Amino acid sequence: MREQEYTESEEKIFLAALDVFSREGKNGARMQEIADRAGLNKALIHYYFRSKERLYEEVFSFVMRRYLLSLAASLKDNTSFEELLREFVTRFLDLLNEHPTLPLFILRELSEGAAVMEEKIRQIIVPSGAGLPAVFTEAYRAAAASGEIRDLGASQTLITIMGACIYFFAGYPVLAALMPDIASDRDASLQERKQHIYDLVMYGLKPRLESES
Amino acid sequence: MREQEYTESEEKIFLAALDVFSREGKNGARMQEIADRAGLNKALIHYYFRSKERLYEEVFSFVMRRYLLSLAASLKDNTSFEELLREFVTRFLDLLNEHPTLPLFILRELSEGAAVMEEKIRQIIVPSGAGLPAVFTEAYRAAAASGEIRDLGASQTLITIMGACIYFFAGYPVLAALMPDIASDRDASLQERKQHIYDLVMYGLKPRLESES
DNA sequence: GTCTATATCTCGATAGAC
């Protein structure tokens, strides 16, 4: 929520919780493990955060906000759609690589919380992320209007780009098991991935002269 | 595992477990809820499946196998890469739409199980899914060799396609909160999605004549 | 095979000393 006003112990707990919740999920996480990892005891967690539920909420809000703000930031200050796309893909993949558990952490919460959390989700997502699709959509429409790209729908395109980025991390265990070339050098595959997504999407959006279907 | 040799009660339990585990995850699921939903009692679950862990494993294996086999099936018997792509996207999205909890169910397990499950994962994935990337890769390489498409890497392209399909479902709560146009008509968005992915990818892969960058 | 009743245990939460 704030993290500025945190005392030293509070922050130790928060960081430990971030770590444990990311790996184990809300239900899988154990207060004891969080305490151990923080180098403190369980009682202190309750002293500062009252309950597991509240601690989790604070961690989730923080993660979600960081995630959306980071995405939104990478969309600002680009001169062309082409530059925006390259910047977005590069920075998004770098962000995910720094925090590989991040996408599943968020997605899992959304599926488990479903109905109950829906309202809370909106409270977090909309303020932090409002800039995200707006900036992208605006840039997309401008580029489409000027003829720089085809209009396949801004939202649909953004979903495709994000999915293409996220799935590399979220689905990595499956991918690695199925594709030896990906498993053999993860870092190289990730770098290739930046170029691949940018290339495929940009090429797919650019109008072509009168030729094939 | 088999489901053929199941008795009637066994199958009731299995189906109830499939339902509950899909919605709640391994840790969130309660044996009591599975028993209630099966119209039986907890003791019987242990009689047939011994423990929650074993029951979960059987459900997970089944889901994973069905998922991979279904994907692999949609790749067979296509005459051109273009047809294969259209068929794959359409059938994959239909599969996910029928089982919207499926992607997160699998992804969650992979993240939680991580190190421990890695070996078991391979035992399930590789046999069931071996055909998947192989068939795609072969078709991709043939099309690339004949000049029908550009060679951006078969694995990278497959990851992009799968990610673009899966994220619509896995990330739906975020997407719906951020994009009013998606939220307003989910079914229509899903149908658009089929066309969008096919169009963007196919157009992005097709070589163009000498023109712009 | 199926049930009820219960044992056993894990974990979140609290009490209370310091």
Added chain:
DNA sequence: GTCTATCGAGATATAGAC
């Protein structure tokens, strides 16, 4: 603020009657 010790809810798992 921080700790140890412990409670009590709720979950998995088992015993044993039918």
